[in-house]
Amino acid sequence: MLQAAIEPLAFPVLVGDIGGTNVRFALLSDANAELRSFPSVGTADYPDIETAIEETVLAHTSIMPRSAVIAVAGPVSGNAVDLTNADWIVRPADIMEKVGIGDVVLLNDFEALALALPELRPADVTHVGRGEVESFCTKVVVGPGTGLGVGGLVHAARIWVPVPGEGGHVSFGPIEPDEFPIWRVIEPEHGRISAESLLAGRGIVRLYRAVATVAGSMPQLHSPAMITDAALAGTDPCAERTMELYCRLLGRTAGDLALIFMARGGVYLGGGIAPRLLPFLNRGGFRKAFEAKAPHEKLVAGMATAVITRDSPALLGLAAFARTPNRFGVSLTGRRWRRAAVAAR
Structure with a gap:
């Protein structure tokens, strides 16, 4: 049975690769744009993902992302994802409330890296x-x-x-x-x-x-x-x-x-x-x-x-998914969180 079509993400899209040691973010302003990457930072240097987004991305651009596709180093299950090798707990509801992003998708970090393989x-x-x-x-x-x-x-x-x-x-x-x-x-x-x-x-x-x-x-x-x-x-x-x-x-x-x-x-x-x-x-x-x-x-x-050998290949995979999600068989059941106003559009 083929999966139902995935509703497209609203641009600009923030993509993020959250590892046990390093955090990497990039912005995709539209489906045809090149990724704008931001410097990699240490996971341990920030208390949570919301602070990392605010200080490493939003403080350096006037672009406000409407959606986010974020890869996390751990299994995605439930409304709170505990990173396997770091102290962060990623809660999409907190990202929406504190950062103002209305549509959040969480994927496993090596799922994101797998998505990059056809792009290499x-x-x-x-x-x-x-x-x-x-x-x-x-x-x-x-x-x-x-x-x-x-x-x-x-x-x-x-x-x-x-x-x-x-x-x-x-x-x-x-x-x-x-x-x-x-x-x-x-x-x-x-x-x-x-x-x-x-x-x-x-x-x-x-x-x-x-x-x-x-x-x-x-x-x-x-x-x-x-x-x-x-x-x-x-x-x-x-x-x-x-x-x-x-x-x-x-x-x-x-x-x-x-x-x-x-x-x-x-x-x-x-x-x-x-x-x-x-x-x-x-x-x-x-x-x-x-x-x-x-x-x-x-x-x-x-x-x-x-x-x-390419730098930050997981971001490449996340961007490919954000541009054309229906090119990939990714189930977003239990892995996509949206504000009611966004979901109703």
Whole structure:
């Protein structure tokens, strides 16, 4: 059954990508306009989304948005969305009351990133390894950052249908012989080891401490950025080992998702970490783990993998939806809030 047509959003439209660490906003004045982006700010720098909108957008423009399409890092359910990795609670009713926007749509952040995939140009991505992108076939995006986001995009009935989820929280275990000693000393999170607990930014630190412990070394580095920088500079053997292992585990997860979604349209790495790791991703461990899916190695070997290098790609997806919502199979049931006067127009 085809979905009912989505009532268009009134322009200007505010689009926002609300992550656990960073907040990004842009304005779309009309359906044919270019996005006007505003500087990224820290989520922790503002007490709530309303203050962030007022101070980072409205204080710098005379344009008053009539609608908003906002991606949040967490499952959208009910009238209050609690961000998974930040202290904000996003309430559309508060956005309407305090900011004055009459029509608010909330989407999952990786749903928004999935919406961007058909909009990406060759210059927006860097391919890793072999594999071909097949047109109008299912795509997957997986993004390590503050958390580990996962989203799918299926082409059906001539529209693109995003498939949001919380796939980053699947359980994770060792496979290669050299991984078992590391697993024995990895600190669990919430009583278990999930993909996110190793592949999100905090997972880099967790992996590094485990690698150093197995090597009999005292951990010298204490942040994802420090570990990544040392690995890229070749100044810390444990950091290099950590990033090689990290890319292997990321490739394994990406390959699992490729099989789950049958992603002949490609698997894309989003988020803030992957672009920095291209030198390690290109060493081969990522792609080898991606393809190690017996008995379906040949199937997965034909699927493309790429890193999204464009800044703020989720805003691109949100803008595409705002311009032509009926090009996408997005259900807005329970995810769109409108003032009575707006809904009656």
